[in-house]
Amino acid sequence: MSFAGVYPHYIVKAEKKGRTKSEVDDIIFWLTGYDAGMLQKHIEDKTNFEDFFAQAPQLNPNVSKITGVICGYRVEEIEDKLMQKVRYLDKLIDELAKGKAMDKILRK
Numbered sequence: 001m002s003f004a005g006v007y008p009h010y011i012v013k014a015e016k017k018g019r020t021k022s023e024v025d026d027i028i029f030w031l032t033g034y035d036a037g038m039l040q041k042h043i044e045d046k047t048n049f050e051d052f053f054a055q056a057p058q059l060n061p062n063v064s065k066i067t068g069v070i071c072g073y074r075v076e077e078i079e080d081k082l083m084q085k086v087r088y089l090d091k092l093i094d095e096l097a098k099g100k101a102m103d104k105i106l107r108k
Contacts, residue, residue, distance in 0.1 A: 001048060001049055002046045002047065002048055002049075003042055003043070003046075003047050003048065003049050003052040004042065004043045004044075004045075004046045004047065005046070006049075007043055010024050010089075010093045011024050013093060013097050014093065014096050014097055016097070017096075017097040017098070017099065018099075019096050019097065023096055023102060024093065024096065025039065026102065026106075027089070027092045027093065027096060027105060027106070028089070030060055030106050031056075031059065031060050031063070031088060031089055031092065032052075032053070032056035032057065032058075032059065032060075033056055033057030033058035033059070033060070034056060034057060038057075042055075049082065049085075049086050050082055053082060053085045053086075059085070062107045063085075063088055064076070065107040066088050066091055066092065066107070068091060070087050070090050070091045070094060071087065071090070073087065075087045075088055075091050092105055
């Protein structure tokens with residue numbers, strides 16, 4: 001599955017709840033270590049999720065603080081590491097859409 005195919009859905013989900021594309025991007029930057037230029041390149045290249053996470057400069061060291069249920073699964077218990085990273089991102093976007101403060105989303 002292409003990251004570029006899902007990315008617009010993240011933005012729509014956030015914007016429907018009064019949040020912004022910039023906040024979605026900030027979450028992605030925090031989680032992966034990408035910057036705006038690198039993110040845009042992955043979108044243009046239609047990078048799949050496996051390569052998107054494999055090429056990430058650095059997964060945030062605080063990802064272990066991301067807990068809870070997403071799509072019926074506890075993110076901290078997902079054994080497939082790629083699926084766990086995808087669900088981490090889904091969880092953070094859900095928190096954004098639910099109105100959680102950015103400081104809390106970014107585990108500050």
